[in-house]
Amino acid sequence: MPVxxxxxxxxxTELMVGSTVALIVLSGAIQLYTINIRASNDSLQLSRLxxxxxxxxxxxxxxxxxxxxxxxSPEHTLIQGNPFTQQKAYLTIDAKxxxxxxSCILYSYDRYQDGLIGVGGSGHLTASTTRDNVEQFGFxxxxxxxxxxxxxxxxxxxxxxxQTMNEESILIDTLHFERxxxxxxxxxxxxxxxxxxxxxxxxxxxxxxxxxxxxxxxIQQTQSTSVDIRNDQWLANR
Amino acid sequence: xxxxxxxxxxVASLTVALSLIIAISLLxxxxxxxxxxxxxxxMNEQLKNDSLQAAEAGLLFGLDWLGSERELEWIxxxxxxxxxxxTAPALSSASQDSxxxxxxxEARDENDSYIQITSExxxxxxxxxxxxxxxxxxxxxxxxDHGERxxxxxxxxxxxxxxxxxxxxxxxxxxxxVSLAIxxxxxxxxxxxxxxxxxxxxxxxxxxxxxxxxxxxxxxxEFQQFVEEEQTARIPDSQRNYWLADSHDLRAGRWTKNLGxxxxxxxxxxxxxxGCPKFGGGTTLHGLVYIExxxxxxxxxxxxxxxxxxxxxxxxxxSDSTQLSGNVRINHMRYARGKPSRILPPLLGxxxxxxTWSDL
Numbered sequence: 367m368p369v370x371x372x373x374x375x376x377x378x379t380e381l382m383v384g385s386t387v388a389l390i391v392l393s394g395a396i397q398l399y400t401i402n403i404r405a406s407n408d409s410l411q412l413s414r415l416x417x418x419x420x421x422x423x424x425x426x427x428x429x430x431x432x433x434x435x436x437x438x439s440p441e442h443t444l445i446q447g448n449p450f451t452q453q454k455a456y457l458t459i460d461a462k463x464x465x466x467x468x469s470c471i472l473y474s475y476d477r478y479q480d481g482l483i484g485v486g487g488s489g490h491l492t493a494s495t496t497r498d499n500v501e502q503f504g505f506x507x508x509x510x511x512x513x514x515x516x517x518x519x520x521x522x523x524x525x526x527x528x529q530t531m532n533e534e535s536i537l538i539d540t541l542h543f544e545r546x547x548x549x550x551x552x553x554x555x556x557x558x559x560x561x562x563x564x565x566x567x568x569x570x571x572x573x574x575x576x577x578x579x580x581x582x583x584x585i586q587q588t589q590s591t592s593v594d595i596r597n598d599q600w601l602a603n604r
Numbered sequence: 605x606x607x608x609x610x611x612x613x614x615v616a617s618l619t620v621a622l623s624l625i626i627a628i629s630l631l632x633x634x635x636x637x638x639x640x641x642x643x644x645x646x647m648n649e650q651l652k653n654d655s656l657q658a659a660e661a662g663l664l665f666g667l668d669w670l671g672s673e674r675e676l677e678w679i680x681x682x683x684x685x686x687x688x689x690x691t692a693p694a695l696s697s698a699s700q701d702s703x704x705x706x707x708x709x710e711a712r713d714e715n716d717s718y719i720q721i722t723s724e725x726x727x728x729x730x731x732x733x734x735x736x737x738x739x740x741x742x743x744x745x746x747x748x749d750h751g752e753r754x755x756x757x758x759x760x761x762x763x764x765x766x767x768x769x770x771x772x773x774x775x776x777x778x779x780x781x782v783s784l785a786i787x788x789x790x791x792x793x794x795x796x797x798x799x800x801x802x803x804x805x806x807x808x809x810x811x812x813x814x815x816x817x818x819x820x821x822x823x824x825x826e827f828q829q830f831v832e833e834e835q836t837a838r839i840p841d842s843q844r845n846y847w848l849a850d851s852h853d854l855r856a857g858r859w860t861k862n863l864g865x866x867x868x869x870x871x872x873x874x875x876x877x878x879g880c881p882k883f884g885g886g887t888t889l890h891g892l893v894y895i896e897x898x899x900x901x902x903x904x905x906x907x908x909x910x911x912x913x914x915x916x917x918x919x920x921x922x923s924d925s926t927q928l929s930g931n932v933r934i935n936h937m938r939y940a941r942g943k944p945s946r947i948l949p950p951l952l953g954x955x956x957x958x959x960t961w962s963d964l
Contacts, residue, residue, distance in 0.1 A: 403631070406635060410635065410638060410639070413639070413642060414642065417642055417645065417646060420646075420649070421649065424649060424653070428656075428963075431961075431963070432961075432962065432963065432964070434958070434959055435959065435960070435961060435962045435964070436959045436960070438718075438740055438957065438959060438960045440712075440716070440717065440718035440740070445957050445958065445959055445960070448958075448959040450959065451958075451959055477964065479964065566958055596961035597958050597959045597960070597961050598958035598959070599958075600958065600959075
């Protein structure tokens with residue numbers, strides 16, 4: 367026999383209490399969700415910053431490894447005559463005006479493998495240079511940006527055309543280069559250099575790079591690396 | 605029995621809930637996708653770095669090989685000579701990928717002092733990731749380049765007298781071969797005293813004050829250490845590479861030992877204390893003979909002439925010379941059995957040439 371059920375609704379008080387509780391629970395959930403989203407966003411941005419910083423360091427590392435390379439022709443040339451390891455072309459650590467000390471490095475290598483230093487169209491022409499290309503490179507810190515040298519008449523940290531490597535959302539706080547050298551005797555590689563005798567100067571460059579997010583300055587990343595320059599510098603007389 | 609239709613409510617709630625789920629799903633997908641892309645980029649970068657390390661290891665392997673193998677098996681390819689080391693081991697990296705390493709030596713000809721080593725590392729599971737490095741290297745022995753390719757006769761002083769014409773045979777493969785080189789000027793060079801064969805005589809060929817350094821890459825003291833090591837190891841005379849003569853080696857003031865072979869030349873140094881020993885009849889030497897003593901005693905010239913001696917390689921006299929005779933024959937190494945291209949003492953290693961490292 368069917369039982370007749372009497373259906374009744376919630377009272378207004380029950381509905382209000384229920385709604386209030388539901389709102390409190392919902393607002394808590396939304397807050398938690400927002401915090402999670404923010405945390406995950408921060409984590410993503412930190413990971414991206416970390417990746418970008420590592421990439422910038424990696425590019426500098428790979429570039430500096432090549433420093434001093436010269437397309438060598440044993441039948442025509444003496445390795446001591448390598449123009450890319452001459453004092454002015456080899457590694458120079460300096461800084462752009464108004465930037466921190468040691469925040470700029472200049473180097474060169476024979477990218478076009480023609481045996482001559484490419485100084486670009488406006489560069490100074492000598493027996494060991496060519497205007498056909500640019501092989502005088504550099505990295506510098508300039509107003510929160512990491513820049514790579516493209517061209518210019520003077521091979522210096524203060525002039526020429528430089529291209530920014532980092533995105534606008536990233537601010538470079540610190541770029542620091544430190545040079546360590548060790549000289550070995552040219553004829554006896556196991557011995558240190560002695561005065562007035564030729565030698566090879568081995569160079570190691572320590573690089574420290576700190577970057578932060580322009581929008582969230584408290585998200586920072588500092589990374590460092592050491593580069594053993596593969597192509598040593600010839601020192602005829604010490 | 606037809607029941608009373610149930611009226612379903614909460615369409616708005618369902619819509620909101622579904623929208624939230626879709627939004628969260630899309631966001632999660634975007635985050636996961638970005639993270640995945642970032643991870644792949646990082647892994648590729650890591651792999652690229654690992655391939656650089658693997659190629660560097662290959663270069664070191666090649667360098668080590670080059671410093672231990674005197675005779676590489678060259679194959680002519682166009683205008684180059686190519687050679688491979690026996691085996692280059694595969695390397696695995698921390699990223700669980702392994703790298704196949706291909707090492708090639710390149711030279712223009714077998715006489716080339718500088719050899720280019722190319723090392724290419726390719727990831728086994730990611731073949732598009734590879735690094736190729738190049739480096740020039742120079743195999744070194746106790747002799748300098750000039751020492752290994754020395755002309756038959758080099759004299760640091762003057763050639764003022766001989767008894768008969770010593771016969772000199774220079775490198776037949778050279779366009780302008782030198783038979784006789786002296787450190788002094790033309791006035792010390794009496795060409796008519798020797799039979800120059802197809803070669804020429806050259807004055808000012810090296811620095812008189814640096815005669816030893818012209819032919820040897822090591823100091824006299826270091827040479828003595830090499831000799832003592834072989835003596836301590838009691839290596840038979842026929843297998844010796846280095847020899848510092850003393851009075852016990854002479855018979856009645858004459859050198860009579862036959863030393864060296866085309867493939868294992870002797871580096872024989874006669875120190876100043878021994879004077880200028882005469883060579884006995886029928887002596888044959890393969891290698892480089894360096895006489896520090898005075899061979900220019902003018903009072904006795906003619907009475908102290910050398911006997912019958914044949915040298916395949918080179919003779920260096922670090923003083924004036926008056927004692928050579930017509931019984932002396934000095935031939936470039938190419939005239940020896942097997943025609944070695946030069947004097948080839950054991951290798952001490954191979955040194956990388958700074959300025960030639962490249963990953964371009």
